[in-house]
Amino acid sequence: MNKTKQMTVMAAFIAIGVLGASFLWFPTGIARAFPVQHALNVISAVVLGPIPTVIIAFGVGLVRNLLGLGTLLAFPGGLAGAIAAGLFxxxxxxxxxxxxxxxxxxxxxxxxxxxxxxxxxxxxxxGVFAFVPGFIISSLVGSVIAALVLPKIKPLLEKETI
Known part of the structure; x- marks a missing residue:
């Protein structure tokens, strides 16, 4: 994938992450789950690799916070998941x-x-485990979404032209 296409896909994924956060979320204890972020982490890890995945997660978290759609908790969860998904x-x-x-x-x-x-x-x-159940549930739901969507979009993204 050339750099222009890669940057375009990254920007689109950031937009999807921000938009998805406003439509698909659910409460999980003291935090809110945003499974679209986790789906994007898996999809971008497979399609783009670890570094673009981390950039996308940071971009989504930053824009969500600037728009009041998220909290600072978007950063540790989204970035740690992005790094691990990309490296795995x-x-x-x-x-x-x-x-x-x-x-x-x-x-x-x-x-x-x-x-x-x-x-x-x-x-x-x-407490130490205040976020564990909610973060696991959110990442599980997002991973299921990614597993369903990825087979459909991966061939499109791998084409020379879109």
Whole structure:
């Protein structure tokens, strides 16, 4: 994929992530689940690789926060999931690996990284496992979405022209 097409796909994924956050979310305890972000992490890990996936996750989190559609918790969950999904896919070259990376990255690592963010930046005292169930549920739902969508869009993105 050439750089122009890659940047265009990344911008489109950021737009989808922001738009998806306003339509598809659900409460999970003290946090809100945004499964579109997790679906995009898996899809972009498979199609674009780890670095673009992290850039997309950061872009979605930043725009969502600027528009008031999210909280600072978008960063630890989205970025940890993006890194893990991209690296797991790079190691194994399977969609399942990207899904496992997303769930471990967001559900475990991201949820634990969210604790200092909540305490220091959001002034919320939370327990060690306050975010784990919600982050795992969100990443599972997003991974299912990705598994359903990816076979349809991957061939389109791999074409020389769209």
């Amino acid at each position: 896919f790079r190691m194994r070259k399977t969609t399942t690996a990207a899904i496992v990376g997303e769930i471990i990255g967001t559900g475990i690592i991201g949820s634990l990284l969210a604790i200092p963010v909540a305490r220091i930046l959001m002034d919320q005292a939370v």
